[in-house]
Amino acid sequence: MSMFSRNRNRVLATGGALIAIVAVVALLGALTDPIIERVAVGGLVAVVVVLGISIYSGNSGIMSFGHVAFMAVGAYTAAYLTIPPALKKSMFPDLPEPLVFLRDLEAPFPVVLLAAAGCAALFALLTAPAMARLSGLQSGIATLALLVITFTVTNSWTAVTRGSSAMIGLPKLTTPLAAFLCAGIAIVVALWYKNSRSGLQLRASREDAEAALASGIAVGRHRATAWVLSAAVSGTGGALYAAFLTTFSSRTFFLSLTFGFIVMIVLGGYLSTSGAVIGALAISALQELLRRLQDGQFTGGFALPGGVTDLVLSAILILALIKAPTGLMGIRELGLPQRRRKQSLEHG
Template sequence: MAEALNNLVQLMDPYLLQILVNIGIAIILALGLNIITGITGQLSLGHAAFMSVGAFASAIITIRFNIPFGLNLLLSGLMAAIVGAAIGFPILRLTGDYLAICTLGFAEIVKVVFLNMDITNKALGLTVPTPKSPIPMPIYVWLVAIIAIIFSSFMKDSRFGRALKAIRDDEIAAEAMGINITRYKIESFALGAFMAGVGGGLYAHFINYINPSDFGFLKSVDMLSMVVLGGLGSIAGTVVGASILAAAPEFLRFMSEYRMLVYGGLLVFLMVFRPNGLLGGVNFTDLVLRSLGRKPAIAEVREKQT
């Protein structure tokens, strides 16, 4: 099986393969931010910090320890989740612009710390060896991306997800209904950070080189743009938004001088005519049920009520 997967990867065009891997990693990162910003309603501008924690943790584990790559990704995700929960406890009492500024400041602090640590090789960054895994890296990335999509879809419709959406809609009403707002915010922050850490680990081992400067403010803005473009809170929209924005710079490479101008113009155009995002309000689980010829759960409940 592993040999067949390796042969399949070798047959693909390397350039196209790189674009597909970038899309897969972007989907994982955007889904993590969607939990924080789209579902819970907490504006975060420091998601790249959790990605960097996962990337450097995964790289250091690979360099210093000989453990399976799957466990490596799990540990890097847990490290990012711990950092997310630790920083989330004091700052998630804030809302709106104040929260965004705090997460932005946190991301800059993390970058500066990594730039001055010997273990991260300071500003020189780390060269990351290719992991010893029977599964090729591109296949690994998309397996994790598919798992992230499935998990996010079920999480959103679970009791935990409904509590997060209640906090997003009205924190006072949610608290009045007995929801522990602080606990749920920290848990959503840690969960989003975990996915960012896993995405960072995959990024580090695919690129084979990481530098603290790669995880700056613009990286966080890229991930936020993916979530907003697809539609806040929409799993399907996040997947589509991440795919478009991850691939757009490559498809616009033929007009290198005006690439960023066209890129920004497309975002403005879509935000004007689709302010809720491309798939805002679309439920990914409902799309799957409709494709299988089944009715969404809400439609079944309404039929029973009538």
Template sequence: MTNSTRIRGLFETPVLLVAIVGLVALVALFGDPTITRVTVQALIAVVFVTGLSLFSGNSGVMSFGHVGFMAIGAYTTAYLTIPVNLKSSMFSDLPESLGFLATIHAPFPIAVLVGGLSAAALALVTAPIMARLGGLQAGIATLALLVIVFTVLNSWTDVTRGSSSMIGLPKATTIWWAAGIAALVIVIAWAYKKSRSGLQLQASREDYLAATASGIAVGRHRVFAWVLSSIPAGFAGALYAGYLTTFNSRTFFLSLTFSFIVMIVLGGYLSLSGAVIGALGVSVLQEILRRFQDGAFTGGNSLPAGIADLILAAVLLFVLVKAPLGLMGTRELRLFRKRSIGSAL
């Protein structure tokens, strides 16, 4: 294999994925408000699911707790971008130690960055657990993390407003913000997948005992992937908050978790391309199913609530039966396939 072929193979997949993200953003510019809305939400989903793939795809541990990191990013953005005069009335009972939250204000780019770093701080606190656990136990631990985050956000009313909505956020998330961060996260996720740490973590995913016997520090690599993957989840939360402009603790719980899990499982959680394609495809499918449920395709006759989720779950079951590793499996997008040894002679 020549150096040019090796370099092309290294950069081909992220270039294609970034091109797809850019093309989706461009197409949305010529669409109606509905297409714009679906596109922005789909690109935010790409940011989140790519971050989730960074951990789950390399470690083999499916995380049900990354929506908790997304919630941290969203609430951090709310504290930093809601106008100060409005915060003074919204957070009149803040504890003295957190009183500064009512007086600070930052531009949206800073809020997105701090949202990602805040999520990383929570990931760092929980990292020792991820280093010690593996397999089913690790998956259950991530679900416990989601429940803890939700309970705190829903109960600490003086700081988070509980089930009452955060309001007054400026609508700062645009197609280009979402597309730009999605492209950045794709590049970071691919770079980690091809890094020494990423390859060693993938080795532990395939055979944990063989990896540890070979001297691979599985816990250390899993912790690094866990913390690194939390940053895109925080970014996604910041973008989501900047687009919705209002949300509450229930926004970031099981329903959103289910949507993202469907995306990464349908696309293929072992493939970065599968994560991106799954996020885009399921986002479009969810909008079609929602409009179908609301009667847009049935002559105005609304269908019972929950039909959209039922159909989506049925699609997930069908795909899992036909392709247990998702639509992409372990494959990545390529323009040029490697030639076999026989064809090269």
């Protein structure tokens, strides 16, 4: 068996295993009680966003703290395309003239998701030249600055975003099926890019940027490609999240949400697509459990102190960085069983 065939089989096995995992989660959400459904859908939405981050950070080696900004773009896009026109007219009486047409728009959810991905990708395209020129610590700080800029705009531009006031009236369109389909597509996109020519060259620059440049690899171009693609996936996740919450504000998409996603990708392993999926699902379930413990639901009325969720996540992040700097999965991917891999190599 050729090396190409073995790699193709491993990628297909990884994709099949990950899609099976998210399918089980979606089935649990669809066939059980509303509490499990909420946890399942929230976990699948997190999978989409964390895979978006992984497409950029996992292949470039640059940790992004700014992808929640693309979520915000996707969420506001979803709001304008799903809130009933009559309600939008009362919510946005002072829309700038070029944006007045948005009051009358209403679209099916698949169209909303595509529009959210497109708007987030366009935003990323505008910022790509700056991100492509930076690397290392400077690039990480720049992504955080992008998040702060986005939050400042959404929190201050009240005529368009309602500022700190809530966006209300979104129908709850993010079902277990919709979340599963988007998570499955995100898995396919992440694995496809990771094993594409651009992804392989970007990973080469991750290992040794100077050697990659000396070999003629256009590192900046590949970083920009990953940046835009990852933004589209995260923007889709933002639309799913908005249609899951049905109410959100500018403060929804800031540091607290960013911190949760960073814990997910660090714990699972930012170099591994499988790690991103596992980390997203595990931390999502833990966050929901801790929130309910804070509400006293499982402790006979005794509520844990506020802030316990952030405290536990911070401790997990520190332990993960000490004990497993590359996450639980490291660079490994779920795929063919070890015995089958050995047989494949023997028959190759």
